[in-house]
Amino acid sequence: MKTVYSPLHLAHAHAHEFEGGQLIPAKDVPARAELVLNAVRGRGLGPVVEPLHFGMEPILRVHAAEFVHMLEQAWPRWVAKYGYGVREAFPSAWPARGMTPKHIEDIEAQLGYYGFDTATPIVAGTWTAARQAADAALTAAQFVLRGERSAFALCRPPGHHAAAELYGGYCFLNNAAIAAQSMADRGHRVAILDVDMHHGNGTQAIFYGRADVLTVSIHGDPAAFYPHFSGFADETGAGAGEGFNFNLPLPGGTLWPVYGEALAVAIERVRAFAPDMLVVPLGVDTYAGDPAGGFRLEGSDFTRLGAMLARLDLPTLFTMEGGYRLDTLGAAVGDVLAAFEGA
Ligand SMILES: [Zn+2]
Known part of the structure; x- marks a missing residue:
């Protein structure tokens, strides 16, 4: 299995995120991708x-041009507004109910929008890193499209929370969706099976009205877990996409027996769709003790x-998503991929 990795992710380095009413140390740290690479x-x-470099076209198949342009320009515009001492750009107001979303x-309004x-x-390196992550996913997709059984896009930043014109959850461009779209554009029927601890709200939103790409996600129940407003079981697709989105929310503290049952159900849904190719947004923040997680998988569960x-027996692209427990991250990703290869 080839792994696609760019060291330019290192430039997407920020000290903080805002959670629980305070600035806390960032969880999506550059060391994450290095630990996975070492594994x-x-x-x-x-x-x-x-x-490889694919240009903007495949990104714009999934994301709105104004949104992509905003991401590209956000940092220099933020610095122009707030001065050269600033280190991180955060939104501070959002267009909520009754307001005018436009x-x-x-730039501060745009971050909220x-x-x-x-x-x-x-931060300064965010756009470069996000572009590289999308290119990593497209490169890995190309390996699969050319007949390789599997490939691993070691993306950082991750992507599954990013929608057509929405960023969040450490995600800017939806690497898995961009790769899946590149497969669909070549006439393939694609299933996406997201195993990150959090709902892949961006991926769901991108394909919600479509029947040619199946989206399935196993994740913490949004009633208790991020992203809170997406990922419920009654979100099943819309219009032509009705019946082609499938969510399996699970409670906090989930252990392998329950997770494994949900995974078997998800795999059955994928099989029934009869796809040509599979994309797996791979998050291992399902690991017990993950600082962003809430499930209790561990050790051989990832094998x-x-x-x-692997039993789906499909050409498969893995994209790196979450996983923030640094002492187990590399081993958990390594276990999934090695087991897939060995099976
Ligand atoms: Zn996650």
Whole structure:
């Protein structure tokens, strides 16, 4: 299995996020991708290659042009407004009910319009890293499209919370959706099975009205877990997409027996869709003790996960999503991918 990785993610480095009423140390730290890279290398999973460059076109198949332009320009515009001492750009007001949601020129207004949380600061290297992550997913998709059984896009920042014109949850461009769209554009029927601890709200939103891309997600019940306003079981798709979105919310503290049952149901849904290709937004923040998580998977559970995914017997692209417990992150990702390869 080839892994696609770019060291340019290191430039997306911020000290803080805002949670629980205070600035806290950032959880999406650059060390995350380095730990996963070391695990991939340590296990001899396969070659590690840098992303090819695909330009803006495949990104604009999924994201709105104004949104992408905003991301590209956000940091210099923030610095122009707030001065050269600033280190992180956060929104501070959002267009809530009764207000007028519109794209206006002020950068702070734009962050509130396009962003949906206070966990996702933009810094000097954010746009470069986000572009590289999207290119990593597209490169990995190209390997799969050319006949390889699997590929791993080691994306950082992650992507599954980003929608067509929405960023948040540490995500800016939806790497998995961009890759899935590139497969769909070549005539393939694509299923996305998101196993991150949090609902892949961005991916769901992007494909919600479509029947050609199935979206399935297993995650913490949004009644208790981020992103709170997306991921309920009654969100099943709209219009032509009705019946092509499937959410499996699970309670906090979920252990493997319950998770494994949900995964079996999700896999059955994917199988019934009869896709040509599978995209797996891979988050391991399901690990017990993850600082952003709430499930209690551990150790060999991730081997079971990888082996079950392999039984679908589909060309499969993995994109790196969450996983914030640094002492177990590399091993958990390595376990999933190695089990998939070995099965
Ligand atoms: Zn997550």
